[in-house]
Amino acid sequence: MKVQSCLGVSLILLLFLCGFVASAEDGTQKCKLSPETKSERQVLDRLIPLLHKNFTAVKKDDKENYKYVFQLCGDAGGVPGAGVVQYDEQKKSQMIVGRYNSTKAIGGSDWVMLIYESGDKYKTHCNGGNRQATIMISCQTSTVADSLEVMLEDREGDDCYYLFEMDSSAVCPVNNSKLSAGSILLIVGFCLVSAYLIGGFLYQRLIVGAKGMDQIPHYAFWAEIGNLSADGCDFVCRSKPREEPNEYRGVASEPEEEPEERDDHLLPM
Numbered sequence: 001m002k003v004q005s006c007l008g009v010s011l012i013l014l015l016f017l018c019g020f021v022a023s024a025e026d027g028t029q030k031c032k033l034s035p036e037t038k039s040e041r042q043v044l045d046r047l048i049p050l051l052h053k054n055f056t057a058v059k060k061d062d063k064e065n066y067k068y069v070f071q072l073c074g075d076a077g078g079v080p081g082a083g084v085v086q087y088d089e090q091k092k093s094q095m096i097v098g099r100y101n102s103t104k105a106i107g108g109s110d111w112v113m114l115i116y117e118s119g120d121k122y123k124t125h126c127n128g129g130n131r132q133a134t135i136m137i138s139c140q141t142s143t144v145a146d147s148l149e150v151m152l153e154d155r156e157g158d159d160c161y162y163l164f165e166m167d168s169s170a171v172c173p174v175n176n177s178k179l180s181a182g183s184i185l186l187i188v189g190f191c192l193v194s195a196y197l198i199g200g201f202l203y204q205r206l207i208v209g210a211k212g213m214d215q216i217p218h219y220a221f222w223a224e225i226g227n228l229s230a231d232g233c234d235f236v237c238r239s240k241p242r243e244e245p246n247e248y249r250g251v252a253s254e255p256e257e258e259p260e261e262r263d264d265h266l267l268p269m
């Protein structure tokens with residue numbers, strides 16, 4: 001019966017986890033890949049823990065003062081369609097650097113490169129082409145998502161882009177996020193031991209009618225094991241013979257009331 005409830009609880013947990021993953025899956029659907037491929041979508045889905053958050057980076061020196069906001073497959077800084085927005089804090093203007101309706105995602109074992117194209121057009125630079133944002137996300141186990149950094153804006157050649165860097169545990173190689181075989185074994189072992197203890201206790205108490213310590217299943221056996229290991233330890237670990245405490249020998253202890261009968265009112269027999 002206990003095994004069944006353990007299984008039941010595990011099943012519910014499993015369903016809950018699966019449901020959670022499934023409901024999170026549609027999160028990156030707002031990012032349009034062209035063409036839509038399964039492998040690229042899988043790369044994008046590795047970033048799911050980053051969804052629904054604005055990430056901010058500041059680039060400030062004597063000439064310029066820019067703030068950048070990035071969001072995964074959602075309106076960065078609340079600007080419709082924008083994946084990365086640049087705010088010019090001096091001119092109080094904003095520019096869309098990349099849109100999530102033109103997304104590309106490339107991934108390696110411990111990194112993902114996210115590219116948003118179709119940003120606002122340059123006026124003079126880069127042949128008047130579209131701005132484009134590249135966000136390099138690298139594995140860092142200690143943080144879910146952290147420290148968006150502006151690396152550079154390349155507007156020298158024809159293919160111009162803004163480069164950002166970010167650390168996240170989301171792109172780390174997957175092995176510790178799932179239950180390992182070891183922990184499943186542990187859980188099963190725990191269930192079996194509890195089933196043994198509780199089932200054995202109920203059997204001893206209700207069917208055999210045992211009292212006191214005898215309610216522990218196979219009490220004699222476990223007690224014997226305990227005594228044997230205590231003896232073994234005594235033999236191996238003790239450096240000199242035990243001193244017999246003899247000061248209190250003479251005092252005879254009062255016979256206590258029968259301890260076995262004390263918990264009888266707890267369970268109806």
Ligand SMILES: *[C@@H]1O[C@H](CO)[C@@H](O)[C@H](O)[C@H]1NC(C)=O
Pocket residue numbers: 052053054076077078
């Ligand atoms: C991102 O920032 C914008 C502007 O501050 C805000 O309106 C929006 O709710 C934010 N989105 C999230 C998911 O925090």
Ligand SMILES: *[C@@H]1O[C@H](CO)[C@@H](O)[C@H](O)[C@H]1NC(C)=O
Pocket residue numbers: 032034081099101102118
């Ligand atoms: C993305 O949206 C922008 C603005 O709405 C539009 O100009 C552009 O053509 C779209 N790009 C794609 C690939 O759909």
